[in-house]
Amino acid sequence: MSTTDGPTLLPSAGAQQDAVDRESLGKQKKGWFNGLGTRWNGLPRQKQWLYLLVIVAVAYLLPILNIPGLTTEPGNNWPLALAQMSIYALVAVGLNIVVGYAGLLDLGYVAFFAVGSYTASMLTSPDSPYVHIPYLWTLPVAMAVAMFFGVMLGIPTLRLRGDYLAIVTLGFGEIVRILATIIPAMKGQVGFQNVGHPPGTDSSGNAIFLNSNGAPWYWLTLTVIIVVLLLAGNLERSRVGRAWIAIREDEDAAEIMGVPTFKYKVWAFALGASVGGLSGALFAGQVGFVNNQKFDVVTSVLFLCAVVLGGTGNKVGAIVGGALVAYIPLRFTAIAEYKYLIFGIALVIIMIFRPAGIFPARQRLLAYGTQVYNKFTHRGSDTPPGGQGEAVGGAHVAGAEEKGAQA
Amino acid sequence: MLGGQQHGPPSISFATVTFTVSFTKHQEEQMLSAAVPSLIHALPMVVPMDDSWISFDVNALAQNFWSATFDGLTFGAIYALVALGYTLVYGVLNLINFAHSEVFIMGCYGVFFTLSALNFGPSAPHLSFWAIVGNLVLALVVAMIVSALTALIVERVAYKPLRKRNAPRLVFLITAIGVSFTIQYLLYVWRGPSPEPALTMFRPTPIFEVFGTIIDSQQIVIVVAALVMMVVIDQFISRSRTGRGIRAVAQDPDTATLMGVNKERIIITTFVIGGLLAGAAALFYVMKIPSGVQYNGGFILGIKAFAAAVLGGIGNVRGALLGGLLLGLIGNYGQVLLGSSQWTDVVAFVVLVLVLVLRPQGVLGSSLGRSKA
Amino acid sequence: MTLLELKNVSVHYGRIQAINDMSFTVEEGEIVSLIGANGAGKTTTMKTISGLLNPSAGSITFNGVDITKMKAHIRVVQGISQAPEGRGIFPGMTVMENLDMGAYGRKDRSGMAKDIERVFDLFPRLKERQKQYGGTMSGGEQQMLAIGRALMSNPKLLLLDEPSMGLAPQFIRQIFKIITEINNQGTTVLLVEQNANQALARAHRAFVLETGAITHSGTGKELLANPAIKEAYLGVG
Numbered sequence A: 001m002s003t004t005d006g007p008t009l010l011p012s013a014g015a016q017q018d019a020v021d022r023e024s025l026g027k028q029k030k031g032w033f034n035g036l037g038t039r040w041n042g043l044p045r046q047k048q049w050l051y052l053l054v055i056v057a058v059a060y061l062l063p064i065l066n067i068p069g070l071t072t073e074p075g076n077n078w079p080l081a082l083a084q085m086s087i088y089a090l091v092a093v094g095l096n097i098v099v100g101y102a103g104l105l106d107l108g109y110v111a112f113f114a115v116g117s118y119t120a121s122m123l124t125s126p127d128s129p130y131v132h133i134p135y136l137w138t139l140p141v142a143m144a145v146a147m148f149f150g151v152m153l154g155i156p157t158l159r160l161r162g163d164y165l166a167i168v169t170l171g172f173g174e175i176v177r178i179l180a181t182i183i184p185a186m187k188g189q190v191g192f193q194n195v196g197h198p199p200g201t202d203s204s205g206n207a208i209f210l211n212s213n214g215a216p217w218y219w220l221t222l223t224v225i226i227v228v229l230l231l232a233g234n235l236e237r238s239r240v241g242r243a244w245i246a247i248r249e250d251e252d253a254a255e256i257m258g259v260p261t262f263k264y265k266v267w268a269f270a271l272g273a274s275v276g277g278l279s280g281a282l283f284a285g286q287v288g289f290v291n292n293q294k295f296d297v298v299t300s301v302l303f304l305c306a307v308v309l310g311g312t313g314n315k316v317g318a319i320v321g322g323a324l325v326a327y328i329p330l331r332f333t334a335i336a337e338y339k340y341l342i343f344g345i346a347l348v349i350i351m352i353f354r355p356a357g358i359f360p361a362r363q364r365l366l367a368y369g370t371q372v373y374n375k376f377t378h379r380g381s382d383t384p385p386g387g388q389g390e391a392v393g394g395a396h397v398a399g400a401e402e403k404g405a406q407a
Numbered sequence B: 001m002l003g004g005q006q007h008g009p010p011s012i013s014f015a016t017v018t019f020t021v022s023f024t025k026h027q028e029e030q031m032l033s034a035a036v037p038s039l040i041h042a043l044p045m046v047v048p049m050d051d052s053w054i055s056f057d058v059n060a061l062a063q064n065f066w067s068a069t070f071d072g073l074t075f076g077a078i079y080a081l082v083a084l085g086y087t088l089v090y091g092v093l094n095l096i097n098f099a100h101s102e103v104f105i106m107g108c109y110g111v112f113f114t115l116s117a118l119n120f121g122p123s124a125p126h127l128s129f130w131a132i133v134g135n136l137v138l139a140l141v142v143a144m145i146v147s148a149l150t151a152l153i154v155e156r157v158a159y160k161p162l163r164k165r166n167a168p169r170l171v172f173l174i175t176a177i178g179v180s181f182t183i184q185y186l187l188y189v190w191r192g193p194s195p196e197p198a199l200t201m202f203r204p205t206p207i208f209e210v211f212g213t214i215i216d217s218q219q220i221v222i223v224v225a226a227l228v229m230m231v232v233i234d235q236f237i238s239r240s241r242t243g244r245g246i247r248a249v250a251q252d253p254d255t256a257t258l259m260g261v262n263k264e265r266i267i268i269t270t271f272v273i274g275g276l277l278a279g280a281a282a283l284f285y286v287m288k289i290p291s292g293v294q295y296n297g298g299f300i301l302g303i304k305a306f307a308a309a310v311l312g313g314i315g316n317v318r319g320a321l322l323g324g325l326l327l328g329l330i331g332n333y334g335q336v337l338l339g340s341s342q343w344t345d346v347v348a349f350v351v352l353v354l355v356l357v358l359r360p361q362g363v364l365g366s367s368l369g370r371s372k373a
Numbered sequence C: 001m002t003l004l005e006l007k008n009v010s011v012h013y014g015r016i017q018a019i020n021d022m023s024f025t026v027e028e029g030e031i032v033s034l035i036g037a038n039g040a041g042k043t044t045t046m047k048t049i050s051g052l053l054n055p056s057a058g059s060i061t062f063n064g065v066d067i068t069k070m071k072a073h074i075r076v077v078q079g080i081s082q083a084p085e086g087r088g089i090f091p092g093m094t095v096m097e098n099l100d101m102g103a104y105g106r107k108d109r110s111g112m113a114k115d116i117e118r119v120f121d122l123f124p125r126l127k128e129r130q131k132q133y134g135g136t137m138s139g140g141e142q143q144m145l146a147i148g149r150a151l152m153s154n155p156k157l158l159l160l161d162e163p164s165m166g167l168a169p170q171f172i173r174q175i176f177k178i179i180t181e182i183n184n185q186g187t188t189v190l191l192v193e194q195n196a197n198q199a200l201a202r203a204h205r206a207f208v209l210e211t212g213a214i215t216h217s218g219t220g221k222e223l224l225a226n227p228a229i230k231e232a233y234l235g236v237g
Helices: A013-028 A034-042 A045-061 A078-101 A109-124 A135-157 A162-182 A214-237 A239-249 A251-256 A261-287 A297-310 A315-331 A333-353 A369-379 A394-406 B015-034 B037-042 B058-063 B065-093 B100-117 B129-164 B169-191 B217-239 B241-251 B253-258 B263-288 B297-312 B317-338 B343-358 C042-050 C072-078 C095-102 C109-122 C124-128 C139-151 C169-184 C196-202 C220-225 C227-233
Strands: B206-210 B213-216 C002-013 C016-027 C031-036 C057-062 C080-083 C157-161 C188-193 C205-210 C213-219
Touching (some): A078 A109, A078 A214, A078 A261, A109 A162, A109 A261, A135 A162, A135 B343, A162 B297, A239 A261, A251 A261, A297 B169, A315 A333, A333 B129, A333 B169, B065 B213, B065 B263, B065 B297, B100 B297, B129 B169, B206 B217, B213 B217, B217 B317, B241 B253, B241 B263, B253 C072, B297 B343, C002 C188, C016 C188, C016 C213, C031 C196, C042 C188, C072 C080, C080 C139, C095 C139, C109 C169, C124 C139, C139 C169, C169 C196, C188 C196, C205 C220, C220 C227
Parallel strands (some): C157 C188
Antiparallel strands (some): B206 B213, C205 C213
């Protein structure tokens, strides 16, 4: 077997058998929140929008609604905690594009985060001798630079099988930290103070975006998340998204079907990297200080844990996962010291017992499969909606059509 | 990787970035030309030292060429032993066992606790030659057992359940990194963030001189012992019945089962062999870097060992040896050339990426039996 | 005496049933052929007997012992040996090493030496190519090696999964001649084939497999004469 072979692990006769077993199992016990997702898909579109509006409104109000029990105070400032959670959530959304959609394991995601942070700080901090630009302009620049690194790293490795990507990104995560230490221009541990922030002052003339004031940063990041989600959602439903899912499920088959797998993998990797860069830039602005101590590989694993916790391939899950990974150590300060251990164990346990995460991704290969299915089932008898409608592709839609014909 | 002095020319110039790329491209040629030091003297100074974040001290390399070589081979021998663990597991399971770096570091802790209990300390012990040998052999045995046990537990607890339900490859990889992370932070919680106090096993004594460079007893011990182990493993894999079973499972697991090979037992054996070798590497590592026992100390070494395995051809036992030695040399030359020990890691990483681009099957090809027809 | 008995065996790939309530026996000393089209369940049957797949219902008895739940590698020691579909030669091992793999579960050196002589007698070509790597041999040579390797465990029952696949016609005749010879030496053979002509001509008894169930059975000659089978599998009629 050559190194460029597809993702086969000990190809054995039982594999097929078990693969199908797994699929049927997966359908029976989809998730703790299975009912939620099913019911959600059963709702009419207007109602979905209404609920979404309420959820978004509550999300925006969170820094003001300092709900007892939920809040991280007195241990940690609640709006600042929210700001951090939102940045983690954004990171998870970005990493989810790579790991969840395209099935590529990026273990050095923190490196892109770092690239974004350094880009923002080197272009705004007074400690940096280079060109200075307004902070908000650093966001697209950070995305572009991170994307560039993503492409540079992706091109040599993405032609090979997935394992190599994992180890190369793992190495890259560490290399960026080392380079930040040994390249004088990146100022090692001294770092960059007073990273820029968006403009604007309140009535008394103080800047709105202070490092100590989490709420505006939270609102900014939340807005960014919503924009990224809308774009990612569109991508997911597009040709690109279908290609990613095909690659994730069976790269060889996708290649044979004429999907240019390499191109789409590079796309996923580069897009993921750019979101990583974006979140890094936001992080640099919010914290206001960047040095080489902030970007170790363990953070990459935390990011991965966020995605896995939420359910790889599910963008809502990624947000929740990312927020949780940031929230748990801030809320439960007693266990904060053990957070890496806890998340490491969580990673293993989830993978062994519940590889689909809290919110398992629905693998809709046909974008409108669910709608078609719902349409027919609603018109037909009182068949409970869901379950099959979200299943893997064409066969079930065909089944739905059959039912419709009978009805 | 090994502490060491910082070397920092003052400021950055992005113009040199392009140069870096061309450097990496021609690195191997440079290494080749470096094999003849006299040639290097003839080369002009490649880069002005000022206003660049990376500089090439060719004179330093020329002066220290042979010492860098011997030291590089010593590190290379250690990499090679760890790389074997990656290669064997990869051959049989098609899996990068990220937890192998922790299997290795557990061995380092085994060495540390054994030698501490035997009253070894920061300065070299006042013991007779044979007493030291006896103690080191004891530490070696303990380390090998600890590492092998760790590998065994990781296999049973984490990988076997996944194999049983034929989990997709991504799940295996995520589990592997999760296990690696878990062990690291178990060690962290137990031993804290700082390295264990240094242990000196013996004072390296000069043995003989080659090309004006002294070769000491430590280098000889490490290289010779590692080579002996590699030969033993190579013969074991190619000649013994179990070795044949390992190769058969690597080439075609289903047919191997039809021949009466117990796949599960072969998998366990493979993990244990990898663990034993990592344990041996641990002793030599602590010998070379007395203060290297730290909760995350295996991480970078693991990546380098994996790079070595890929360099030689993953799944190939002899490739692991060759890759380890090559990577040790390249890393050391890079370090001398670039002036800071931290560059070793960067150079190793660049080598890994270059190998993946230019020759992903490695120098010797990946042939734990997986050779193409 | 009945050597192998399948009783009401069903095999599933997930929800897809590959074999449906199949029963048949193989008597000691016989050559039994299973013929059928692609996807009829021939290879699934073989894998179920050798233990690579587990039946979802039914039982398998071999030599008087219930082996339904027995692990595949232990069945080899019990005396079931398979030359798998696609031959399954270890490409990175020499011919000799491949043959050694066949005797993996054995400890008796004298018996092994005798069996290697037997294999070399049957396939003189393998003796010439002892040191050659399996992956570098032609399809016919690989098939010889696969059969020879399966014989190295000195099996009571030899399972052959499509030995004629991808071989030239004169080679197919040769392989089948050797199969008869192996049988004459006392090894029971269960054969799965698409090449119905040869398989039926050589078999004592045969079964026709269609979509996971046995639809015809009889002696090889009976089935060869059956017009329905002639039309479906022999390309005449």
